Amino acid sequence: MGLNYGCQTRVYVTEAPSEQVKFKKILVLAFKDVTMMSGDAVDTRCPVCGRVFITGEVAGGAANFLTDQFIALLGRHTDYQLVFERLTAGSLAALYSANQTTVAAKKALAGEGRENDADVVLVGFVYRFRERIGKGYGVESPASVAFGMHLIRVADSRLIWSAHFDETQKSLGDNLFQLGSFLSRGGRWVTVEELATSGLEEIFEKFPKPDRPAYGSERTIIKSNHEGHK
Numbered sequence: 001m002g003l004n005y006g007c008q009t010r011v012y013v014t015e016a017p018s019e020q021v022k023f024k025k026i027l028v029l030a031f032k033d034v035t036m037m038s039g040d041a042v043d044t045r046c047p048v049c050g051r052v053f054i055t056g057e058v059a060g061g062a063a064n065f066l067t068d069q070f071i072a073l074l075g076r077h078t079d080y081q082l083v084f085e086r087l088t089a090g091s092l093a094a095l096y097s098a099n100q101t102t103v104a105a106k107k108a109l110a111g112e113g114r115e116n117d118a119d120v121v122l123v124g125f126v127y128r129f130r131e132r133i134g135k136g137y138g139v140e141s142p143a144s145v146a147f148g149m150h151l152i153r154v155a156d157s158r159l160i161w162s163a164h165f166d167e168t169q170k171s172l173g174d175n176l177f178q179l180g181s182f183l184s185r186g187g188r189w190v191t192v193e194e195l196a197t198s199g200l201e202e203i204f205e206k207f208p209k210p211d212r213p214a215y216g217s218e219r220t221i222i223k224s225n226h227e228g229h230k
Contacts, residue, residue: 056128
């Protein structure tokens with residue numbers, strides 16, 4: 001392939017607060033690899049918002065990578081109190097059952113938040129996390145990423161914010177409208193982690209922020225009664 005390439009960026013905020021939402025303590029649940037429940041290359045419904053996605057290959061460690069990166073963004077650029085938790089296999093099965101309604105899932109997630117004295121619960125799902133095949137200046141197959149994130153208010157189990165990122169890198173000749181992304185990524189084919197990080201940063205820009213963000217501090221609490229944060 002030639003050297004002219006960019007990206008087709010697809011970031012959607014499908015649920016945004018109609019008024020200023022104030023909260024201080026966030027229970028952050030680890031991202032869930034949806035393909036472990038539904039398989040690859042199938043239509044699957046988001047347990048929280050009900051939106052349908054086509055799943056794809058999800059590389060090992062993808063869920064941990066997305067979780068760690070977004071926690072780092074929150075820790076560096078906001079003054080929210082963060083509580084991290086990896087749910088047990090039994091809890092995951094109960095929350096994300098194929099027969100679970102979105103209303104029931106949100107109530108169950110709010111219940112987890114209530115147990116941790118949190119104001120809101122942040123949960124994410126990864127649908128595709130495919131590494132490029134090739135090098136920075138020539139690939140057989142580009143990196144491709146799709147994931148969604150949701151914020152549920154504990155008090156009333158309401159979904160108050162929801163965003164999705166879905167991008168597969170394209171040649172610049174195929175998509176001239178993405179010149180900005182092409183230049184910002186150094187004019188090369190990016191890795192899946194670089195693509196995912198870009199998506200997380202774009203979504204973070206749309207995430208509800210406190211009035212006075214703090215920079216450079218870490219306030220993450222690791223739950224000792226569940227699997228450790230790696």
